Amino acid sequence: MENVLSIRGLTKRFGGLAAVDGVDLDFPYGVLSAVIGPNGAGKTTLFNLITGMLPADAGQVVFEGDDIAGMKPHQIVSRGLSRTLQIKSVFTGLTVADNLRVAVMAHEKIASPFRPALGFAGVNRRVEELLAETGLARLAKRVAGTLSYGDVALLEIALALANKPRLLLLDEPICGMSPAETETTVARIVALAKTTQIILIEHDMEVVFAIAERITVMAAGRVLARGTPKEIAANSDVQDAYLGAPEDAA
């Protein structure tokens, strides 16, 4: 099996609008992939369909060989596919560590409902691992509502990792970050990609072209182009539809 995720004929209509329109896509193992496209191209709807947050009108979503289309979001998460949201969803009144404790305990319950959950020490150990993995240990005791935008985004990633995903979908992970936060987060994502398959939606072309190994360009619900950053930068359809002059894309 060479693709972690294969999508065939995936379609979602909102009234007369085909937000995702018969999309076929393969995401190979071992490759950091990005999905780009202008506003309204269908990127978030694609993620919503993959993760079961929206029911598809037609099509298949094959994750690690099994069709997961039609499954509920929690079933998909328990199979090892997690996501972060464009709209941040942390518990703002809880500390960073407590946000993670809740997520770890919820995952343990879903993953093994009939076995005793991880003990208190086990949960704390897992929380420590997640804090270390995402560089959030320094903020473990901070109330999440007081974090900077960039640190909330890191916490979102840590919360998604609490589910021990093998495939992680990141929706605009650096949106709203300062240049320094962007640099830190991008480095974290690249490091994470060594152990977890990652597909990201991102509008920051500089970041996409720096870290993605394969880029899918969507426009009006369809796949306009796929390829390496070099191929996408040189693609005249992409330049016409989205990127502007080629020197802007480099």
Ligand SMILES: Nc1ncnc2c1ncn2[C@@H]1O[C@H](COP(=O)(O)OP(=O)(O)OP(=O)(O)O)[C@@H](O)[C@H]1O
């Ligand atoms: N729940 C909904 N009901 C009706 N129309 C929707 C809904 N969700 C998305 N759409 C429409 O579907 C199209 C695709 O939207 P989507 O959010 O997937 O695009 P996107 O590529 O993620 O855009 P952006 O980069 O702005 O986030 C848009 O025209 C949008 O207005």
